[in-house]
Amino acid sequence: MTTFPIEKIRADFPILQEKIRNKPLVYLDNAASCQKPQQVIDSIVHCYSHEYANVHRGVHTLSVRATDRYEGAREKVKDFINAQSTKEIIFVRGATEAINLIAQTFGKANIKAGDEILITAMEHHSNIVPWQMLCAETGAVLKVAPINLQGELIYPEFEKLISDKTKLVSVVHMSNALGTINPVEKIIAAAKARNIPVLLDGAQAIPHMAVDVQALDCDFYVFSGHKLYAPSGIGVLYGKQALLEAMPPYQGGGDMIRKVTFEETEYNTLPYKFEAGTPNIADVVGLGAAIDYLVEIGMDNVAAYEAELLDYATAKAKQVKGLRLIGEAKEKGAILSFVLDKIHPHDIGTMLDSLGIAVRAGHHCAMPVMDFFEVPATARASFAMYNTKEEIDVLIDGIESLIEMFG
Amino acid sequence: MFDDLRDLYQEVIFDHNRNPRNFYVMEGADRKVEGFNPLCGDRLTLFLKMDGDKITDASFQGSGCAISTASVSLMTEVVKGKTEAEAEALFKQFHDMTTGKEEEVNLEAIGKLAVLAGVREYPARVKCATLAWHTLDAALKNEQESISTE
Numbered sequence: 001m002t003t004f005p006i007e008k009i010r011a012d013f014p015i016l017q018e019k020i021r022n023k024p025l026v027y028l029d030n031a032a033s034c035q036k037p038q039q040v041i042d043s044i045v046h047c048y049s050h051e052y053a054n055v056h057r058g059v060h061t062l063s064v065r066a067t068d069r070y071e072g073a074r075e076k077v078k079d080f081i082n083a084q085s086t087k088e089i090i091f092v093r094g095a096t097e098a099i100n101l102i103a104q105t106f107g108k109a110n111i112k113a114g115d116e117i118l119i120t121a122m123e124h125h126s127n128i129v130p131w132q133m134l135c136a137e138t139g140a141v142l143k144v145a146p147i148n149l150q151g152e153l154i155y156p157e158f159e160k161l162i163s164d165k166t167k168l169v170s171v172v173h174m175s176n177a178l179g180t181i182n183p184v185e186k187i188i189a190a191a192k193a194r195n196i197p198v199l200l201d202g203a204q205a206i207p208h209m210a211v212d213v214q215a216l217d218c219d220f221y222v223f224s225g226h227k228l229y230a231p232s233g234i235g236v237l238y239g240k241q242a243l244l245e246a247m248p249p250y251q252g253g254g255d256m257i258r259k260v261t262f263e264e265t266e267y268n269t270l271p272y273k274f275e276a277g278t279p280n281i282a283d284v285v286g287l288g289a290a291i292d293y294l295v296e297i298g299m300d301n302v303a304a305y306e307a308e309l310l311d312y313a314t315a316k317a318k319q320v321k322g323l324r325l326i327g328e329a330k331e332k333g334a335i336l337s338f339v340l341d342k343i344h345p346h347d348i349g350t351m352l353d354s355l356g357i358a359v360r361a362g363h364h365c366a367m368p369v370m371d372f373f374e375v376p377a378t379a380r381a382s383f384a385m386y387n388t389k390e391e392i393d394v395l396i397d398g399i400e401s402l403i404e405m406f407g
Numbered sequence: 408m409f410d411d412l413r414d415l416y417q418e419v420i421f422d423h424n425r426n427p428r429n430f431y432v433m434e435g436a437d438r439k440v441e442g443f444n445p446l447c448g449d450r451l452t453l454f455l456k457m458d459g460d461k462i463t464d465a466s467f468q469g470s471g472c473a474i475s476t477a478s479v480s481l482m483t484e485v486v487k488g489k490t491e492a493e494a495e496a497l498f499k500q501f502h503d504m505t506t507g508k509e510e511e512v513n514l515e516a517i518g519k520l521a522v523l524a525g526v527r528e529y530p531a532r533v534k535c536a537t538l539a540w541h542t543l544d545a546a547l548k549n550e551q552e553s554i555s556t557e
Binding site: 021342343344345346347350351354355361362363367370375376377398401402405406407 | 408409411412415416421424425445446447448449450470471472473474529531532535
């Protein structure tokens, strides 16, 4: 902890200097979206100021420069998650678009009536609804593995639901509503034993831990840039090359073709086959800058620092009378979801906001999780590498004061 | 600690949140409409007893934040004995007050509902205060579908 350069990191994030309602900002809504370091902001300004043109198009110098930066970022993503090749890195708008892409291409090509898609009861809506849409179109069936009261996957039940009918396992790596980190190694091994492809929704996991897709041996891994200190509107779909090669394209248009006549079209090679149209060039550059920033700090250091924050926050929260934690998995990332006796999460959210503290209040796009715990919503404090124990003290003081005020 | 919030969370609101008035399922209600804001989870069912165009009784059930609970609790108190036209007029005044259309709160017209005026400084919470009234509006128009202000 002493070696973690927290002061330097905080100084890199200009928004942390903001005052909210005349109080210093305590930003604890990182699971919704993370703030951006100056390095990322500068990279976007630099791109538009000095290196912007369309990519893969022109022979002119600026286009070559923009293409270099754009493809350079793809290389950085590849290294960051240890993919085999940049052909396996597809830029999309975010994790949601990546899952929809897989459902509409891999799904439509491989999943038929009576087949099953297996998810868990802790999924974000983005890993539920695309499959429901696919099931409605194809007649396939969505199977849901249950969770326990700690918010952990009941693994034996999950295993029982794998069958010859299962054509895809799609699970969240780390839950945004509960913080639970799923036993993905076990899940992948069980699916592999039956040759079932596995998709990991890494939107929440990616900023909190080192991810190695080859070590995991997952078939797809998806995440959003905006939760990784990068701009919103950019995300990544990783897929094993052989699977991506076999999949039909997603959208048609420019850049995804090799040759077009009115009679037929020959599609481009990977990864361009899945990147129709002018991409989000500057934000890809921003994503590259965010990865540079994180690599310098080291994801293992981030994980260790955040684990200390979570332990500290959990211990303090447990001392608050009337506070119930929602999600107490043994394997957990830096998320503290809670409810207070007789105080609605929206009142908690407004009251903490008046103290400069930003938390999320709501169902966190995981309504089935709320139903399971029989709460309409929770308040959620979610931590990032720039948060401190002092900020957790401010949060806990705020919670205690609002309980007092409600009486 | 919460000095800035006293305009929003007045003591009357805490009181109605702790002890909501007319909080029961009405047997033999003439009108019954659900109001539900799925994003925040505020949910209420409003019951009315009518005599012609007059509201003779009002009650509710449900759960929600302090603002939505206090708002519906106060509303069931003030609409009792009002005609449909009077209740609709009150709805309009309440709406104008909470959305900041009326600079000055007309205390005479709005009465004790004025405790909810503070909500206009909190745009994210206006929907909590107005859910009850949109539900009432639907009930008076005899609409059956679930109402939302999100």
